[in-house]
Amino acid sequence: MKSTMNVRYAVIGAGNGGMAMAGYLALRGFSVNLYNRTREKLESLIDNPVITLSGSVEGKGVLNMVTDRIGEAVQDVDIIMVTVPATGHCHMAKAMAPYLRDGQIIVLNPGRTGGALEVYEILRRSGCGKSVVVAEAQTFIYACRATGPDSARIFSVKHEVALSAIPAKFTRRVIRLLSGAYPQFVPAKDVMETSLNNFGAIFHPAPTLLNSGHIERGQSFEYYLEGITPSIGQMLERLDAERMRVARALGVRAVSAREWLEESYGAKGDTIYEAIQNNPAYKGLTAPKGLDTRYIYEDVPCSLVPIASLAGYLGIDTPAIDTIIRLANMMTGRNFWEEGRTVDKLGLKGLSVTEMHQLAQTGEIMKTVVREQEVVA
């Protein structure tokens, strides 16, 4: 069995999360290949492959490789840590498919809703044919920012992050391998659980849209503590109740946003609004400085749309979620219903709830003999 300290990593994406993660893994002595799609972002690190970390973790991490060639980046690594926005998962999966090897592990940090399913389905359809495990984290492990072309700041590290793999029977193996770097990962039952307990769906698009005047003007304010007022909180309760209804219909252990605030931060309250007000960890988390933010462009298509699509598939009404998606479409001029993750894109179309969990557990669709022969893991 591979030592958890000899794991070789690729980190995909040199944004805020990728820079912090690559820097940390390298600082901890792991071999790290850092990939970014555009070479410009990497120029400085190509010259000198050292990331300087500040904040919760301080020090310098020396990278094994810095590259804009995906084949090079994933070659010979054990774990591929994907840190690009969830909207990029599809593209990255297609790009790396020809280069993957049996036994490699892809970890989406985080998957948002349906990330692992979407990537798994893309690999299947691409005819990749290798036994690859696709895992997703429920949230990103850090609050962090890239502070320059070769530096990042880690504001805080989460104590516990749920993770699940497809096939779910490999979840514990993935967590064990990651534990040398990140002992914080804990197993979820399957990717339906990590995907449906995606609180970005609740906390990101609605408060952003309902504060869009001030956000678009670039005015600074506390995103959670000031931006989520009692009426906005009431909207979040509705969104959360709909998410929970879909989760329960899918047989997923659904944690409410209020429970999650208490579990994760010890922040108590009778309502989401109260619990947020009682969460000192949110202090200093300011709002995005424009509407061109992941809180809309990532969390509408990759968090709300898949929940709404699953709801529609199961015959559950989600009027609040639908309203926020429509509003986002109208405010941006995009069509997130089309761009976003649907039951079809997640490879779940035609499956019963039991079959969805079978797919998540085994990586195989039991129902159709034809598809059974095609699956990779």
Place this chain on the structure above:
Amino acid sequence: MKSTMNVRYAVIGAGNGGMAMAGYLALRGFSVNLYNRTREKLESLIDNPVITLSGSVEGKGVLNMVTDRIGEAVQDVDIIMVTVPATGHCHMAKAMAPYLRDGQIIVLNPGRTGGALEVYEILRRSGCGKSVVVAEAQTFIYACRATGPDSARIFSVKHEVALSAIPAKFTRRVIRLLSGAYPQFVPAKDVMETSLNNFGAIFHPAPTLLNSGHIERGQSFEYYLEGITPSIGQMLERLDAERMRVARALGVRAVSAREWLEESYGAKGDTIYEAIQNNPAYKGLTAPKGLDTRYIYEDVPCSLVPIASLAGYLGIDTPAIDTIIRLANMMTGRNFWEEGRTVDKLGLKGLSVTEMHQLAQTGEIMKTVVREQEVVA
């Protein structure tokens, strides 16, 4: 023919608009009965019936009567100026129905969308049986505030306000009678025109909801100049396009919000956002200090809902308007679809577009002999 200077007025509602209007009419020498539903608001004026005006108009107006009895207020007056929020039109119409006399004129300041139709329909259903003219102004003539129990401030007076009566053949008579006090009123073709060119539908609910964080926190900002950003402006364009589509389907000369900003203020721009930025008259108009505002509680049920209801009746889709109504419902916990003005409440159910205009023009529904006998004017 009655002299325009001998017109006797009742002003219904002692809020911001009612106090300014009653004070002004009295100051100009007209006989004014001021009514308010709750007596508390009137205590000071009952002791001493004098309203002090400041701002664009300065001076003291002595009222003829101050009362919380509606029968007393409307008795012997020629024109009943209703200044209560549009959500109160229904109640006021029912309350005054038993006391109305032939030839009296009710003017809704403003009607929002369908105010005159709703009041006319209520009088018809109540069996009032008198020949009463019901008119609506397209907007309120002042920007003003009550500054105390016996004072009001008029910030500005509009140069031109469209008005129409049911029956529309009496519109010019109403405008002539009002002209002694308000030469600003100009005739609209009929109440369909004043109702569909209600710009409160565009400028009030959406920007309020999309700035709800800051509004609910009571933070001061320029409602139009800061609150309407490019993306919010894009939302307003969609709302306005839907309103125009409904108006055109109703055979109404629809003015776009952008045209209206240019006509009313000389504010030009390629978009609503630009025209607003180029409108110095909006300077100083700050946002409401809470979400418990007429911009939601009046303009959703009495501006957006009737437009959406007419659209549904005519088979026109209004996705943007529907989204704002749904959002308002979810943020407030109300059901504005039910509370608001529907085609049925406006007395338009079963009518063709031609018949709607006939009703507006003549006060009679030509179609059904039964109803023809019932109508009042």
